[in-house]
Amino acid sequence: MPSLTQIQARRRLIVVILLCVALGGAALRQLSAPGSTQRDVGTLLMLLWIPVIGNIIAWLVNRMRAARALKKAAAVMAAAPAAPLREDMPFEPHAWVELTLRPAGVPAEDIPIAEGLHHCALVIGNEGFSVRWQVGPGRSFRRGTLQTLPVEFMAPEAALPRLKPGLAFRLLVGEAFIGDGQVLQLSTP
Known part of the structure; x- marks a missing residue:
C-alpha cells in the first residue's frame, strides 16, 4: 500500500475522530432517558458524521467517473491501429x-x-x-x-x-x- 501524504493522513485522522464522536453520541443517546438533554447531545454528536458521509459519496462518484473516462479512452486507444513509433523518423510538428x-x-x-x-x-x-x-x-x-x-x-x-x-x-x-x-x-x- 502506498504511503499516505500528510494531507491524506490528516483527513483519515479527522474521519476516525468524527466516527468515534458519532459512536460516543450513539452510546450516550442509547443510555440516556427519552427527552433528556443528554439524549439530545447524543443525537447532536451523531449528526456530526453526516458531512463526512457526503464527502465519501462525492469521492466515490468522482472515482467512478474517472474510471469510466479512463476506460473509454483506453478502449479508443486499443481499437485504433497502432502507428509505428520510430525514433529515426524526423520530427515534423503538426x-x-x-x-x-x-x-x-x-x-x-x-x-x-x-x-x-x-x-x-x-x-x-x-x-x-x-x-x-x-x-x-x-x-x-x-x-x-x-x-x-x-x-x-x-x-x-x-x-x-x-x-x-x-x-x-x-x-x-x-x-x-x-x-x-x-x-x-x-x-x-
Whole structure:
C-alpha cells in the first residue's frame, strides 16, 4: 500500500475522530432517558458524521467517473491501429499546443522533463490520438508549469480534421492522465 501524504493522513485522522464522536453520541443517546438533554447531545454528536458521509459519496462518484473516462479512452486507444513509433523518423510538428503536466505523485518522480521526444496519447473527449511532442535542445521544464510545445500525430489524417485552436485535451500515458492542455495553432504543410 502506498504511503499516505500528510494531507491524506490528516483527513483519515479527522474521519476516525468524527466516527468515534458519532459512536460516543450513539452510546450516550442509547443510555440516556427519552427527552433528556443528554439524549439530545447524543443525537447532536451523531449528526456530526453526516458531512463526512457526503464527502465519501462525492469521492466515490468522482472515482467512478474517472474510471469510466479512463476506460473509454483506453478502449479508443486499443481499437485504433497502432502507428509505428520510430525514433529515426524526423520530427515534423503538426500543431503547437499549450500544456501543463500534472505534478508527480511521488517526490522521487518529481524531476525535470528533459529535452527530446516524448510519446503519449492526446485525448479529446472519448477519442485518443498517438502523438509525440518535443522539448527543444538545451531545454527542460518542471511538471506543473505551462509550456508551449510542438506535437506530431502518428496518424495526422485522422487527428487533424478534429482539431481547432482553443480545443482542450488531456495527455494519457498507459492508464494515467498526466497532463492537460489546449491546441494553440495547427501547422501548415
